[in-house]
Amino acid sequence: MSQNAVIVCTWGEDQDGLPVGAEEVLHIGRGLAADLGTDLAWLVLGALPSAAPETAGRYGVANLLQVEDAKLESPQPDALVAALAAVAGERSPRALLFHQTQASRAVAPRVAGRLGDAVVMNGVSADLSGECIVVTASAYGGDTRVVYEVSGRCPVIAFIANAVVPEPGDGAAVAAEALSVDLTGVEERVKIVEPARFEGPRLDDAEIIVSGGRGLGSSDNYKLIEQLAAALGGLPGASRPLVDDGWVDSSQQVGLTGRITRPNLYVAIGISGASQHMAGCSAAKTLVAINRDAEAAIFQYAKYGIVGDALELLPELIRAAGAR
Amino acid sequence: MRIVVCVKEVLDPDAVNNYAVAGRLEIGDDGKTLTQTAIPRLMNGFDEQAIEAALRLRDAGADFTLAVVSAGESPEKLLKHAAALGADEVVAIQVDPGSLDYHLVAALISAQIEASGGADVVLCGRQASDDDQGVVPALIAERLDMSLVTIAKAVELEGTTLRITRVTPDGDERVETACPAVVTITNELGDPRYPTAAAKVKARRVKPTTVTPDDLKLDADDLAPRVSVTRQFVPEVQGNCEMLQGDSPAALADALIEKLRADSII
Numbered sequence: 112m113s114q115n116a117v118i119v120c121t122w123g124e125d126q127d128g129l130p131v132g133a134e135e136v137l138h139i140g141r142g143l144a145a146d147l148g149t150d151l152a153w154l155v156l157g158a159l160p161s162a163a164p165e166t167a168g169r170y171g172v173a174n175l176l177q178v179e180d181a182k183l184e185s186p187q188p189d190a191l192v193a194a195l196a197a198v199a200g201e202r203s204p205r206a207l208l209f210h211q212t213q214a215s216r217a218v219a220p221r222v223a224g225r226l227g228d229a230v231v232m233n234g235v236s237a238d239l240s241g242e243c244i245v246v247t248a249s250a251y252g253g254d255t256r257v258v259y260e261v262s263g264r265c266p267v268i269a270f271i272a273n274a275v276v277p278e279p280g281d282g283a284a285v286a287a288e289a290l291s292v293d294l295t296g297v298e299e300r301v302k303i304v305e306p307a308r309f310e311g312p313r314l315d316d317a318e319i320i321v322s323g324g325r326g327l328g329s330s331d332n333y334k335l336i337e338q339l340a341a342a343l344g345g346l347p348g349a350s351r352p353l354v355d356d357g358w359v360d361s362s363q364q365v366g367l368t369g370r371i372t373r374p375n376l377y378v379a380i381g382i383s384g385a386s387q388h389m390a391g392c393s394a395a396k397t398l399v400a401i402n403r404d405a406e407a408a409i410f411q412y413a414k415y416g417i418v419g420d421a422l423e424l425l426p427e428l429i430r431a432a433g434a435r
Numbered sequence: 436m437r438i439v440v441c442v443k444e445v446l447d448p449d450a451v452n453n454y455a456v457a458g459r460l461e462i463g464d465d466g467k468t469l470t471q472t473a474i475p476r477l478m479n480g481f482d483e484q485a486i487e488a489a490l491r492l493r494d495a496g497a498d499f500t501l502a503v504v505s506a507g508e509s510p511e512k513l514l515k516h517a518a519a520l521g522a523d524e525v526v527a528i529q530v531d532p533g534s535l536d537y538h539l540v541a542a543l544i545s546a547q548i549e550a551s552g553g554a555d556v557v558l559c560g561r562q563a564s565d566d567d568q569g570v571v572p573a574l575i576a577e578r579l580d581m582s583l584v585t586i587a588k589a590v591e592l593e594g595t596t597l598r599i600t601r602v603t604p605d606g607d608e609r610v611e612t613a614c615p616a617v618v619t620i621t622n623e624l625g626d627p628r629y630p631t632a633a634a635k636v637k638a639r640r641v642k643p644t645t646v647t648p649d650d651l652k653l654d655a656d657d658l659a660p661r662v663s664v665t666r667q668f669v670p671e672v673q674g675n676c677e678m679l680q681g682d683s684p685a686a687l688a689d690a691l692i693e694k695l696r697a698d699s700i701i
């Protein structure tokens with residue numbers, strides 16, 4: 112592989128045979144590599160996702176690299192950071208790109224720290240200004256965008272890519288090339304004593320989400336949100352105050368510091384539309400807002416809106432959704 | 436044992452939201468900073484919860500010195516609050532915020548920690564509510580060669596072992612790590628306490644230890660910014676909502692469900 116490539120870094124695999132967000136970040140990486148006049152590479156840490164070779168071809172990946180090691184079987188942070196830093200040391204990439212997840216949020220900045228290179232999270236796009244890579248990132252939960260100029264050899268950039276619409280081409284599949292990295296000295300310093308117990312479908316993957324906010328008034332009323340979600344064949348979500356007040360589990364929080372969702376339909380009920388909430392749902396194809404305040408910010412993002420009382424509307428919505 | 440909590444001063448995010456919703460959030464002539472001088476400055480909420488996490492360790496009987504550190508223009512107000520809550524040492528690293536990048540903040544805080552007796556635990560908020568970056572804790576962990584545990588909602592200390600509950604997309608995860616470690620705190624930790632009136636009065640007399648980048652003897656590489664802000668702007672929101680009409684909740688509900696069926700969304 113040529114030196115100086117833009118490298119998209121992933122690990123893990125979702126139901127559709129790819130890591131979450133891989134296509135979106137490959138799409139961004141392809142553009143950045145073209146601007147820089149360099150190759151796009153894709154570095155897979157651990158098992159190769161089944162759809163990786165075909166997908167690599169469709170995004171113009173010149174080299175599909177794979178580091179396999181017993182320590183990357185179910186990748187933990189210390190092994191990931193060590194492997195990424197080793198590959199970066201050997202291959203002198205022009206940039207390392209990540210899809211932002213909770214895991215990459217902890218790994219990417221450590222890689223930057225180890226390399227002594229720039230790091231930017233929450234990226235929404237990357238461009239070139241002269242020789243410099245320029246990253247536009249979300250700030251204040253989405254109220255503003257900050258444009259960062261990143262200097263140095265190998266900036267590390269993570270993207271919130273859920274608003275990106277990837278455009279695959281039709282290149283031929285790329286065979287994976289094995290890289291070996293010495294991880295013998297790496298011990299995970301954090302031991303998982305009790306793993307998170309994944310229960311049922313996740314908001315991140317849901318096609319329909321009905322979320323309730325503080326406008327519901329009391330925790331008892333949240334069951335109406337659950338009923339409407341069930342009637343529409345979707346999942347219930349919530350804004351942060353409901354989590355902070357213990358009405359719902361934190362895995363149901365949608366937003367900047369909760370789940371980043373991209374459903375077909377997002378129904379926000381009694382939610383004001385603060386940027387930090389919208390960061391987790393504004394990529395929905397159709398957003399419906401129900402709020403008794405006609406001036407609520409949520410209506411700016413909505414396709415359909417109803418001004419009214421959530422508690423009067425919810426039983427009617429449950430009835431109407433159930434009726435065929 | 437020594438615990439260091441890192442705190443940052445930010446613009447009140449709720450006030451920023453209110454300006455944004457009203458369409459009145461503006462960027463100044465420098466193209467970078469928000470013009471609204473009326474927005475209060477306060478301690479980043481997650482950092483307040485990081486102090487709370489330390490205080491809960493103390494409540495549970497752990498014996499340690501608590502140092503609270505902030506890098507910025509004038510962190511005195513935050514540090515007095517920290518002193519009133521029970522911090523034994525409060526340290527202001529005085530730097531021009533305009534020249535700060537994340538590596539530099541991490542370099543300054545790490546150097547200060549090393550120069551002042553080290554740390555067994557470094558507690559930080561999971562991210563700052565202004566730039567939302569959340570990279571400084573990881574950079575400190577790398578510099579000080581500590582383990583890193585992110586997004587913690589409960590922290591316990593047993594000897595030199597930390598037992599931590601993390602919030603993950605798949606629910607809570609329990610982990611253990613040996614000190615020294617950097618731990619980032621999330622809002623699920625719960626409400627931070629207020630200082631007592633007496634402690635507040637006493638804290639008024641506290642003078643933070645002030646250090647400058649020169650005192651910390653950083654080398655040229657540490658001081659070289661890697662990331663600089665060239666611009667900040669307020670993104671436009673489409674605003675194209677069809678308001679449904681109906682003379683009763685039932686009629687409105689029917690109207691919405693019909694729309695969604697007609698669009699083949701449900």
Ligand SMILES: Cc1cc2nc3c(=O)[nH]c(=O)nc-3n(C[C@H](O)[C@H](O)[C@H](O)COP(=O)(O)OP(=O)(O)OC[C@H]3O[C@@H](n4cnc5c(N)ncnc54)[C@H](O)[C@@H]3O)c2cc1C
Nearest residue numbers: 324325326350351366367368369381382383387388403421
């Ligand atoms: C750093 C940071 C991170 C954050 N992360 C997140 C996050 O991940 N997710 C998140 O959600 N928030 C997050 N927040 C909080 C966010 O800023 C808002 O405070 C929060 O989203 C508000 O929740 P809400 O809309 O339910 O409540 P409110 O803002 O109080 O809004 C309630 C709404 O309900 C309406 N209402 C009241 N009664 C009724 C009724 N009877 N019928 C219909 N409507 C009614 C009101 O008009 C109002 O619009 C974060 C904040 C910060 C600073």
